[in-house]
Amino acid sequence: MPRRSANPQQIKSGWEVGRMNKVNNPCLNYSTRLKTASVLVHKAIEAIKHKDIQKRNLIWLELTGCSGNIISLLNGANPDFKSLASQMVNFIYDNSLMAAEGEAAMEKLYSMTGRDYILAVEGAVSTKDNGLYNIIGRWKGHPVTAYEVIKEFGEQAAYVIAVGTCASDGGISAARPNPAGCIGIQDMLDRKVIKLPGCPCHPDWFMGTLAYVMLFGEPETDNRQRPLMFYSTLIHDICPRRPYFDQGIFASKLGEKTCMFKLGCRGPVTRVDCPIRKWNDRVNWPIGDNTPCIGCAMFGFPDLMEPFISYDTT
Amino acid sequence: MNDREIFINMINDNLNEMNGTIDCLYITTSICAKNKLLNRLRRNMSNINLMLQGLRNGESMSSPPSIAERLFTMQDLSRYNGRDGNPAYIAVNGVVYDVTSNAAWGGATHFGLSAGTDVTSQFASCHAGQPILSKLKVVGKLVE
Numbered sequence: 001m002p003r004r005s006a007n008p009q010q011i012k013s014g015w016e017v018g019r020m021n022k023v024n025n026p027c028l029n030y031s032t033r034l035k036t037a038s039v040l041v042h043k044a045i046e047a048i049k050h051k052d053i054q055k056r057n058l059i060w061l062e063l064t065g066c067s068g069n070i071i072s073l074l075n076g077a078n079p080d081f082k083s084l085a086s087q088m089v090n091f092i093y094d095n096s097l098m099a100a101e102g103e104a105a106m107e108k109l110y111s112m113t114g115r116d117y118i119l120a121v122e123g124a125v126s127t128k129d130n131g132l133y134n135i136i137g138r139w140k141g142h143p144v145t146a147y148e149v150i151k152e153f154g155e156q157a158a159y160v161i162a163v164g165t166c167a168s169d170g171g172i173s174a175a176r177p178n179p180a181g182c183i184g185i186q187d188m189l190d191r192k193v194i195k196l197p198g199c200p201c202h203p204d205w206f207m208g209t210l211a212y213v214m215l216f217g218e219p220e221t222d223n224r225q226r227p228l229m230f231y232s233t234l235i236h237d238i239c240p241r242r243p244y245f246d247q248g249i250f251a252s253k254l255g256e257k258t259c260m261f262k263l264g265c266r267g268p269v270t271r272v273d274c275p276i277r278k279w280n281d282r283v284n285w286p287i288g289d290n291t292p293c294i295g296c297a298m299f300g301f302p303d304l305m306e307p308f309i310s311y312d313t314t
Numbered sequence: 315m316n317d318r319e320i321f322i323n324m325i326n327d328n329l330n331e332m333n334g335t336i337d338c339l340y341i342t343t344s345i346c347a348k349n350k351l352l353n354r355l356r357r358n359m360s361n362i363n364l365m366l367q368g369l370r371n372g373e374s375m376s377s378p379p380s381i382a383e384r385l386f387t388m389q390d391l392s393r394y395n396g397r398d399g400n401p402a403y404i405a406v407n408g409v410v411y412d413v414t415s416n417a418a419w420g421g422a423t424h425f426g427l428s429a430g431t432d433v434t435s436q437f438a439s440c441h442a443g444q445p446i447l448s449k450l451k452v453v454g455k456l457v458e
Contacts, residue, residue: 028348028352029352029356032345032348032349032352033349033352035345036345036346036349039345039346040346212346220350228350228353229346229349229350229353232353232356232357233353233356233357234360236417237356237359237360238356245417248415260420261417261420261421262420262421263420263421264420264421264423265420265421266420267420268417268418268420269418269420269424269425292420300425300426303426304425304426305425305426306423306426307421307423309421310420310421310422310423312397312398313396313397313421313422314396314397314398314399314400314401314402314414314422
């Protein structure tokens with residue numbers, strides 16, 4: 001594919017027209033997908049109000065990671081976190097958000113033993129030295145490691161949802177040289193884990209999946225256990241800069257508005273719907289802000305997605 | 315059945331599936347079902363795009379046979395790393411392929427692999443049974 005020197009401003013495509021017309025985007029692919037999470041959450045809330053289904057208990061464990069996924073969840077907008085916590089689930093445990101602390105917090109966690117709950121987990125599991133490098137709290141005077149808590153609560157949960165790349169596949173916590181021996185939670189559990197990779201996980205991906213689970217049970221997933229409703233399409237196939245790729249017009253440095261394939265963009269190998277959903281109240285996303293996709297929602301991130309930027313590519 | 319016929323059959327299969335999906339889209343009212351159907355359409359389009367690329371490559375390969383006979387040593391291959399004006403080549407099972415414009419090789423790298431190398435074992439472990447190589451342009455053969 002030859003490089004061309006055409007003026008990028010001259011190219012008008014359906015994608016760009018759609019992008020400019022954010023409010024009334026005529027493309028079904030955009031408008032329908034944008035509604036997925038909010039429709040599911042509102043359906044779940046309505047079903048709870050009409051007593052068709054019951055509120056479920058939710059435990060959110062933060063293991064070996066940066067807590068970025070719970071912060072991302074708080075940034076959710078339509079559906080937002082308030083709807084989730086007040087109308088959809090009984091939010092039993094999350095060490096960042098709950099009022100209780102110390103043994104009182106752990107008491108809440110262990111009160112769920114033998115009861116019905118859905119388990120959301122962010123962060124990988126540190127396995128080296130029996131998990132000694134990640135202690136999430138103390139229970140009856142003994143330190144509780146991420147290693148033992150995932151074993152205990154993971155096997156008993158009604159559903160297990162891995163939130164973010166670290167919980168899904170090890171992610172940054174398992175990056176070389178992986179000193180704490182981190183692994184994704186699926187490798188710890190003898191059961192199916194629904195994976196929502198992304199660094200961080202988009203609030204819609206979690207809330208939509210949770211609502212789906214409550215309404216209909218396990219969602220349809222791909223061969224990497226990711227829900228197809230969010231993870232079926234390559235970023236490259238729905239990228240607003242795709243026309244530039246097709247015409248061989250490539251950015252040679254950051255800041256240019258054309259396709260960043262030659263800079264090492266991972267959009268062509270990353271399956272997720274960022275271009276549609278966007279971030280920060282649907283305002284922006286990496287490629288829209290002139291940085292290449294770094295494949296944060298793919299297995300092997302970050303090691304297999306490096307280098308994040310390449311210059312002098314032919 | 316030759317490669318060309320296989321590609322055409324696969325394109326037809328995808329078109330038939332798309333017809334069925336579009337019919338379903340007309341009648342479904344559930345937004346979740348619509349979402350799934352749209353995903354399926356998008357996947358079909360992506361498949362057809364790949365098949366067309368394969369057909370085009372097949373045509374271009376049959377015209378200049380001399381290019382496919384080019385021989386590369388490992389040292390020759392290492393020069394084609396996709397940097398500083400060199401195209402990006404990889405070798406799989408002794409055949410050298412051009413991935414310079416292949417979308418999955420952004421920045422001449424792919425899942426931790428670099429162009430200019432023999433990726434036979436990695437290909438076998440990740441893409442066995444997938445119709446990927448037939449869509450790539452052959453540029454020569456790898457010799458010891």
